[in-house]
């Protein structure tokens with residue numbers, strides 16, 4: 055069975071990047087991905103904005119479909135997941151991340167494929183934290 059692969063996309067938009075220092079989040083992912091030795095199966099990238107600015111810094115961790123490899127013998131298990139079927143890919147948009155939370159996201163989501171649900175907010179739960187200005 056192929057190793058699970060992930061793509062981590064850190065928002066660098068005006069709210070996440072300029073006001074909430076998503077650069078430190080990106081740096082924490084670089085360090086954790088390196089420390090856990092998963093760089094060969096985890097891509098790290100930037101995004102300009104996810105449209106969830108008031109809940110930032112936001113980071114999308116997306117599991118990538120397994121690459122189709124040339125099987126020695128054809129088997130249904132070798133087929134990539136079809137639309138509406140196949141294994142569910144572990145994908146989540148994390149909100150209000152900080153470098154401490156990044157440690158757990160990498161350990162759980164990237165290493166084990168388990169989403170960290172408590173770092174995810176509902177899109178309609180746009181309640182600003184105390185002291186935060188309106189976006």
Ligand code: FES
Nearest residue numbers: 065067070104107
């Ligand atoms: S600036 Fe990050 S979601 Fe908009």
